Amino acid sequence: MKHFETSVLFAGAVLTMLGAISVSHPISAAERPATKATASATPAASDGALFVEFVSVLRHPRCMNCHSRGDFPRQGDDGHPHTMNVRRGPEGHGVTAEKCSTCHQDQNLAGAHMPPGTPNWGLPPPTTPMIWEGLSDAQICRSIKEPKQNKNRNLDQLVEHLTEDKLVAWGWNPGEGRDPIPMSREEFGAKVKRWQAAGAPCPADTAKKAAATTLLAKLCSMASGNRERN
Ligand code: HEC
Numbered sequence: 001m002k003h004f005e006t007s008v009l010f011a012g013a014v015l016t017m018l019g020a021i022s023v024s025h026p027i028s029a030a031e032r033p034a035t036k037a038t039a040s041a042t043p044a045a046s047d048g049a050l051f052v053e054f055v056s057v058l059r060h061p062r063c064m065n066c067h068s069r070g071d072f073p074r075q076g077d078d079g080h081p082h083t084m085n086v087r088r089g090p091e092g093h094g095v096t097a098e099k100c101s102t103c104h105q106d107q108n109l110a111g112a113h114m115p116p117g118t119p120n121w122g123l124p125p126p127t128t129p130m131i132w133e134g135l136s137d138a139q140i141c142r143s144i145k146e147p148k149q150n151k152n153r154n155l156d157q158l159v160e161h162l163t164e165d166k167l168v169a170w171g172w173n174p175g176e177g178r179d180p181i182p183m184s185r186e187e188f189g190a191k192v193k194r195w196q197a198a199g200a201p202c203p204a205d206t207a208k209k210a211a212a213t214t215l216l217a218k219l220c221s222m223a224s225g226n227r228e229r230n
């Protein structure tokens with residue numbers, strides 16, 4: 001009798017545990033397809049997909065040559081360091097002996113390998129170098145929205161910069177021998193404005209997302225492992 005009671009108690013405990021596992025397991029399993037669905041669905045306002053739609057423009061060499069690492073501009077589609085040891089300088093406009101404006105005028109100069117130009121040609125200043133090279137989409141998104149990094153621009157001013165600024169516009173009219181940005185300027189502008197209208201959401205950090213998914217998978221396999229043993 002005593003033995004029987006103990007077994008019943010034990011079975012009860014096991015059942016309770018199993019119940020807990022089978023309740024928690026389907027919930028977490030149900031979350032997985034949901035995550036997958038958002039990733040492949042058309043841009044959802046909340047997940048930063050609207051930003052990813054136009055980030056290729058920011059990553060294009062026409063932009064990256066002024067927004068990459070190092071205290072110097074870069075050239076060409078391969079982003080090689082600017083020739084003649086051109087440096088950023090204290091304000092981004094070069095050093096005294098080699099100001100950007102010595103060679104870069106207010107417009108592109110005609111001819112292959114002649115300096116391109118537009119008013120205010122220069123790099124961002126060293127205090128806010130606006131470097132995107134090596135950043136994830138999420139990090140670029142946060143960086144251009146961060147007032148400490150972007151000259152205290154609010155979202156409207158940032159969007160205005162992306163759609164109206166002359167240095168940005170130059171990317172579509174880069175002068176002889178340079179490829180313009182492939183996405184049309186109109187399409188880029190429309191995508192930026194859709195992102196703005198959705199509240200300018202940034203993508204989740206993929207590294208964090210991946211870690212969370214791995215953890216979830218681990219918990220699930222632990223749970224099913226337990227169930228098999230019982
Ligand atoms: C000749 C160099 C040069 C090129 C080419 C250039 N930029 Fe910039 N960019 C700058 C400078 C300088 C600033 C800082 C001036 C300012 O903030 O007004 C800046 C600032 C910005 C900012 C402000 C916010 C931030 O934190 O970065 C954005 C956004 C931006 N550029 C986007 C672009 C895009 C997109 C392209 C290509 C279509 C591009 N830039 C091409 C020099 C350049």
Ligand code: HEC
Pocket residue numbers: 061062065066073074075076077082084086087088089092093094095098099100101102103104112113114115116121122123177178
């Ligand atoms: C001594 C002249 C000279 C000075 C000074 C100079 N540049 Fe240039 N730069 C050129 C020439 C010439 C080219 C074109 C090279 C080519 O097309 O092969 C060029 C190309 C570039 C490009 C490449 C554009 C692209 O996408 O390929 C960038 C960016 C650039 N310069 C930025 C700057 C910045 C910023 C400064 C100042 C900090 C500066 N340059 C100073 C002569 C100069």
